[in-house]
Amino acid sequence: MVRFTLIAITDSRTEKEDISGNAVEKEIKNAGNEVSDRYIVKNNIEQIRKTVLQSKGDIIITMGGTGVSSRDITPEALKPILEKELFGFGELFRKLSYEDIGTSTIMSRSFAGTLKGKALFCLPGSTKACVLATREIILTECEHMLRELRK
Numbered sequence: 001m002v003r004f005t006l007i008a009i010t011d012s013r014t015e016k017e018d019i020s021g022n023a024v025e026k027e028i029k030n031a032g033n034e035v036s037d038r039y040i041v042k043n044n045i046e047q048i049r050k051t052v053l054q055s056k057g058d059i060i061i062t063m064g065g066t067g068v069s070s071r072d073i074t075p076e077a078l079k080p081i082l083e084k085e086l087f088g089f090g091e092l093f094r095k096l097s098y099e100d101i102g103t104s105t106i107m108s109r110s111f112a113g114t115l116k117g118k119a120l121f122c123l124p125g126s127t128k129a130c131v132l133a134t135r136e137i138i139l140t141e142c143e144h145m146l147r148e149l150r151k
Contacts, residue, residue: 002142003036004028005057009064009074010125011043020063020127027134033142048077058118059142061134064125066109074122075109082113082120089121093133100132119145 006025008018018040025035036056041047043065052060065074089112097105112121121138123130
């Protein structure tokens with residue numbers, strides 16, 4: 001069983017309105033894993049970093065803040081603290097998204113990386129995109145990735 005942390009990065013949603021987080025949590029639990037902690041964080045670089053660094057999960061998934069609007073700051077908050085960036089995640093995610101939403105996938109700045117023996121996946125806020133990434137990529141590779149990180 002893998003422990004996950006879910007972090008919604010938003011200025012407009014509450015826990016009750018976190019539809020993407022609920023959908024991702026359902027996917028994780030249906031796969032036999034656990035959500036150890038879950039947060040709602042404002043679009044604030046310091047808050048985002050602090051929340052990620054205090055997370056208890058082996059896999060951390062953020063949802064939101066990866067687009068191109070002025071409020072989207074997740075990459076700016078988290079890329080500087082990564083140990084290694086996993087470029088293949090963003091490439092594969094955008095390929096899968098393209099099959100669903102077409103060329104608007106170029107506006108996605110979703111990415112993944114490693115941090116203190118954990119894997120970090122930064123997803124858009126869209127529920128459909130979060131479920132796609134979780135089901136098709138993250139859950140498929142999470143155990144393998146954690147084995148590699150622990151070597």
